[in-house]
Amino acid sequence: MSPDPQTVLERVRAACLSLAETDEVISHGIPAFRVAGKMFAYFRHNHHGDDLTVVCVKTTGRDEQELLMELDPDLYSWPAYLGPSGWISINLAPDDTDWAHVAERLGVSWRLAAPKRLMGVV
Numbered sequence: 542m543s544p545d546p547q548t549v550l551e552r553v554r555a556a557c558l559s560l561a562e563t564d565e566v567i568s569h570g571i572p573a574f575r576v577a578g579k580m581f582a583y584f585r586h587n588h589h590g591d592d593l594t595v596v597c598v599k600t601t602g603r604d605e606q607e608l609l610m611e612l613d614p615d616l617y618s619w620p621a622y623l624g625p626s627g628w629i630s631i632n633l634a635p636d637d638t639d640w641a642h643v644a645e646r647l648g649v650s651w652r653l654a655a656p657k658r659l660m661g662v663v
Contacts (some may be wrong), residue, residue: 543594543634546586553584553596553633556644560651561659581654582647585630588621595620595630596643598650602627 543549550572557563557574563581566573574582583597597620600606606629609617620630631643652660 542587542592546594549594549633550584550586552640553582553643553647556640556647557582557651560648562655563651576651576655577659579654581650583620583623583628585620591621593618593630593632594634595632596647597623597628597630598646599653600627600629600650601653605629 554565554572554574558565560576562577564575566575568580568583571588572584573580581599584595585591585597586594588595595618600609606617606619606624606627609629610619616632618630618632620628631646632638633643
């Protein structure tokens with residue numbers, strides 16, 4: 542769990558809001574990011590006492606989720622409630638978090654949620 546979740550959230554926010562037609566809302570009490578009205582990221586810090594600081598992003602489905610968790614189980618995990626719908630959590634707590642990789646995964650999630658008319662924008 543990050544000792545400074547506000548700084549981590551600011552980095553997630555900057556990456557998300559740099560993408561076309563995005564906005565931030567509070568959903569279920571946590572910061573969430575949308576593209577053209579569809580969610581593509583959720584920021585969670587100690588969600589229901591889980592001691593994690595993560596961003597939840599969309600994937601193409603169960604196969605991709607399992608592959609990511611197998612490749613890097615310290616980075617990726619199954620998010621409560623969202624996992625069955627094709628989402629994965631990215632651990633943001635380590636001091637050496639690869640923010641370029643996080644931004645890349647946010648972009649993938651954005652593309653999975655964005656309408657086709659925006660595909661040439663990013």
